[in-house]
Amino acid sequence: MGSGLLKRDFFDRPSHEVAPDLLGRILVHGPVAVRLTEVEAYGLPGEDPASHTFRGPTPRNAVMFGPPGHLYVYFTYGMHFCANLSCLPEGMGCGVLLRAGEIVSGLSQARARRGVAVSDRDLARGPARLAVAMGFDRAHNGLDACSGDGELVLLEGESPSAIRSGPRTGVSTGADTPWRFWIDGDPTVSPYRRHVARRR
DNA sequence: GTGCAGATACACT
DNA sequence: GTGTATCTGCACG
Numbered sequence A: 001m002g003s004g005l006l007k008r009d010f011f012d013r014p015s016h017e018v019a020p021d022l023l024g025r026i027l028v029h030g031p032v033a034v035r036l037t038e039v040e041a042y043g044l045p046g047e048d049p050a051s052h053t054f055r056g057p058t059p060r061n062a063v064m065f066g067p068p069g070h071l072y073v074y075f076t077y078g079m080h081f082c083a084n085l086s087c088l089p090e091g092m093g094c095g096v097l098l099r100a101g102e103i104v105s106g107l108s109q110a111r112a113r114r115g116v117a118v119s120d121r122d123l124a125r126g127p128a129r130l131a132v133a134m135g136f137d138r139a140h141n142g143l144d145a146c147s148g149d150g151e152l153v154l155l156e157g158e159s160p161s162a163i164r165s166g167p168r169t170g171v172s173t174g175a176d177t178p179w180r181f182w183i184d185g186d187p188t189v190s191p192y193r194r195h196v197a198r199r200r
Numbered sequence B: 001g002t003g004c005a006g007a008t009a010c011a012c013t
Numbered sequence C: 001g002t003g004t005a006t007c008t009g010c011a012c013g
Helices: A015-022 A060-065 A107-114 A127-134
Strands: A026-029 A032-042 A071-076 A080-086 A095-105 A152-155 A163-166 A180-183
Touching (some): A015 A180, A026 A095, A032 A127, A060 A071, A080 A127, A107 A127
Antiparallel strands (some): A026 A032, A026 A152, A032 A180, A071 A080, A080 A095
């Protein structure tokens, strides 16, 4: 049925191989569990201009340069957190952004965290919303999803019926790389938006 | 459903 | 100082 835990070597691959494999998996944090329906892969230093690791290690992206299977939480736009899972062995900085999912457990908790009145399908529809629904913030940066006894658990889940891929969302460079993956037809997948430069 | 505007603080140049 | 892997609310259809 797919209730087994994902092992660390699952993440010991390039992020664009891990990303589609992550779809349909269940990420559990405390009382809340989410079935991943949309993810984006981010590549290695010097190879992917859209990746936070493009210019090498910094204090912020250190987790992605650490061992695989750890949670990288970063703060952006002055008010949002987003969550990634690190890939490849220590020293190789890349990861997979968790873009959207379906809350399958802890619905009331997730709803309480979100605050705003939204439908179930919007609870974790978008990376910042997912982070809020799961309760991720700075304090969860570096959490291990593969330790087996940690507060973060990743289950096998069920294989999705159909996977699609396309350009990444919201990035100003490297948007042409088709490293966004989602479950075809799933209502919780966020609508595609291209990056728009902010006016002043 | 679409399309804006504005909010906000941090990391990095 | 500059740009951001975004969301919400409002307008409109």
